[in-house]
Amino acid sequence: MKNICIQHIQSLLLCGEDDNKPYKSGAAMKTLERIDGAFVLIEGGKITDFGAMAEFDKQRLGQGEWELIDGTGRIVFPTFVDSHTHIVYAGSRESEFIDRLNGLSYEEIARRGGGILNSAKRLQNTSEEALFESAQARLFEVIGLGTGAIEIKSGYGLTLEDELKMLRVIKKLKEISPIPIKATFLGAHAFPKNYSREEYLELILEKMIPQVAAEGLAEYCDVFCDRGFFTVSETRAILKKGHEYGLIPKIHANELDFSGGVQIGVEQNALSVDHLECVGKEEIKLLAESKTMPTLLPSTAFFLGIDYAPARNMIDAGLAVALASDYNPGSSPSGNMSFVLSLACLKMKMTPEEALNAATINSAYAMGMTQTHGRIRKGKPASLILTKPMPSFAFLPYSFGSDLIERVLIEGAWY
DSSP: OOEEEEEEEEEEEOSOSOTTOSSOOGGGGGOOOEEEEEEEEEETTEEEEEEEGGGOOGGGGSSSOEEEEEOTTOEEEEOEEEOOBOOOOSSOOHHHHHHHHTTOOHHHHHHTTOTHHHHHHHHHTSOHHHHHHHHHHHHHHHHHTTEEEEEEEOOSOOSHHHHHHHHHHHHHHHHHOSSOEEEEEEEETOOOTTSOHHHHHHHIIIIIHHHHHHTTOOSEEEEEESTTSBOHHHHHHHHHHHHHTTOEEEEEESSSSOOSHHHHHHHTTOSEEEEOSSOOHHHHHHHHTSSOEEEEOHHHHHHHTOOOOOHHHHHHTTOOOEEOOOBBTTTBOOOOHHHHHHHHHHHHOOOHHHHHHHHTHHHHHTTTOTTTSSSOOTTSBOOEEEEOSOSSTTHHHHTTTSOOEEEEEETTEEO
16 A cells, blocks of 8 residues: 655645544534645555645655645645444335325335335345445445445344345445444334334344344444334334344334424434424424434435525524435435535535535534544544635535545545
8 A cells, every 4th residue: 555645736635623523513513624825644544644745754655655736726634424224225216206206105105115115115126236336336435436435224124134134235334344344223214014012012022132132233223213114112112122233223214294202312312313304493402402413314305305404593593413315215315415515515504615515524423423523633544635726715616516526535546
């Protein structure tokens, strides 16, 4: 592995200076620490030094083989941390996309056998090998788009065998992936038709969670707590059982309604509560008093044509927020985090600085990765984005749809 020196960088964006603060909240999210006219040194896959070019000591390059990169006109910042995805799936769902264009709602499509149950049926008929190959392609796709750490959920199996199959695919991805992957057990994604509600809940509690834990297949346990899916009491039982087996709680909450998902997430000390299209003063107050990270998924609202999460209200009330892609076949078939930033600015009225902090330092917190990812620090893995020439960082979310990432560095290797 060559040592790398990126020099004459137009702006180096650090995404946080105080190592005692694991995330940014409220007004602090508007602050984006930067060094103009900067350099970064990478040795052995780690950041060993950075600063202003005026302070650059060329003697540092006197030993070893160095790759010199000209950062003139370019911006360098930490890779995105995508803390909410479903990239292990079988087949696309563009037919449902057409159904929505013809006037059907997401819930109407689900009642007709579409939605999550459609993906579950396809996955149950797909081999582990085929699932791995397609998910591997998606993984490397998002790495090329700037993602340097990712969370992947199960939830399209909905049987013991198929949930385990999904999680084993994620385990195989971890073994070959150049970026860190965290696995989430989401057996509580929907209720399959061939079980009663009580039977499926018992299956999750008594068989799925113990087996997932026995095989060490997941770090997190997630539940879709929302209208038409899992109730607050069901969610509580699942998260508590997961916690007994060492699985950290996460939760899908308040996408479709004021479901109580935020309340139960905070009660159970969830690391993050995700979606949050429906959030009011009560939810904001509870989150402000907790260590749970609100994670917003604007590309889902964009694709489904539903209301966006009230990010502006949340940040102005002092909350932290994270951003993630929700990459999945039914409601967000894209893992492009640059576009997520654009949507955060355009549709949720976040500033570019807030959006980048939400997709780096804050989303690293939502994945339990603040010690390694989400900000530029000496000794941390050299996972960085080098943009194409642009006038300022704001040009990235402003110029939505443009390919503005020139190169992605993952722990000292270019992608």
